[in-house]
Amino acid sequence: MLDRRNLLAGISTSLALAACGRGIGTNADVLRVGSQKGGTKALMLASGALDGAPYKVEWSEFPAAQNLLEALGSSAVDLGLVGDAPFQFAYQAGSPIKAVGAQRSQARFPGALSIVVPAASPIRDGKGLKGKQVATTRGSVGHYLVLRSILDSGLTPQDVKIVFLSPSDSRAALQSGAVDAWSTWMPYIAAAQAEGDRIVVDGRQFSQGYGFEIAAESAIANKREQLADFLRREAKALTWADGHVDAFSAVLAKETGLPLDIARQTAEKNLRSRVPIDQAVIADQKVVLETFRRFGEVKSTRPLDEAFVLDV
Structure with a gap:
């Protein structure tokens, strides 16, 4: 690793x-x-x-x-x-x-825009984000992906707490457990996967x-x-x-x-x-x-x- x-x-x-x-x-x-x-x-x-x-x-x-x-x-x-x-x-x-x-x-391409979680996380899909905190950058494609995932999973805006951070701060927050997931893009996704994180929402179906x-x-x-x-x-x-x-x-x-x-x-x-x-x-x-x-x-x-x- x-x-x-x-x-x-x-x-x-x-x-x-x-x-x-x-x-x-x-x-x-x-x-x-x-x-x-x-x-x-x-x-x-x-x-x-x-x-x-x-x-x-x-x-x-x-x-x-x-x-x-x-x-x-x-x-x-x-x-x-x-x-x-x-x-x-x-x-x-x-x-x-x-x-x-x-x-x-x-x-x-799979994983070009995704929501990732630590390997040991119980979250498996967008519905699993209910009651969780997701880090991303405000106004980014990651932010857009979280919103589309909420809609697609039948959740409400109140079900998911979005925490707006820079990419580096988002990564640190995920590593420390301060947030449960991170919505981001390449090359950050590839780096996170290399460290063992896994994708729970693939943005292919949402991104144009x-x-x-x-x-x-x-x-x-x-x-x-x-x-x-x-x-x-x-x-x-x-x-x-x-x-x-x-x-x-x-x-x-x-x-x-x-x-x-x-x-x-x-x-x-x-x-x-x-x-x-x-x-x-x-x-x-x-x-x-x-x-x-x-x-x-x-x-x-x-x-x-x-x-x-x-x-x-």
């Missing part, structure tokens, strides 16, 4: 936002891109997709979508990839951001598999050409990753500190392709938004159609 402290340190440490603490940037020669741990940065470096780009990419890394969205909302970074649930959560909270690109998982490239409104106004070029290069990188899992995994392990086997699991379960933002994609997002609204997590009525830019 891997050493817990060393393994989780490699994927849960929140990197300082030194590169994104410079306020609103309009320098067209620099595109400031946020990346979640094991996300866009590793993909673009591994594929070489940025070779010859007519601008400099300045990277900042974040442990979760919530932190990345906060940086986008304050125009501390220009662009970043997040899941559909955190995007809807942040947008409805009034953040000055819009989706300029969309990606979708090529298949529903979308990720969105989110841009600050200031970047849309001032760096539209750079955004469009980056998205084209990223689409090529996604195609490259599909045929070069080993090479991608090696760079992913180096960038994140993950053991190579866990990096490979992460790479395999995050194979995606670019899809156009059209009315069908927007309609799919109503499911996410209405789930948050049903539980009172979102109260605003900001028009969903206005969250997307169709022509970048």
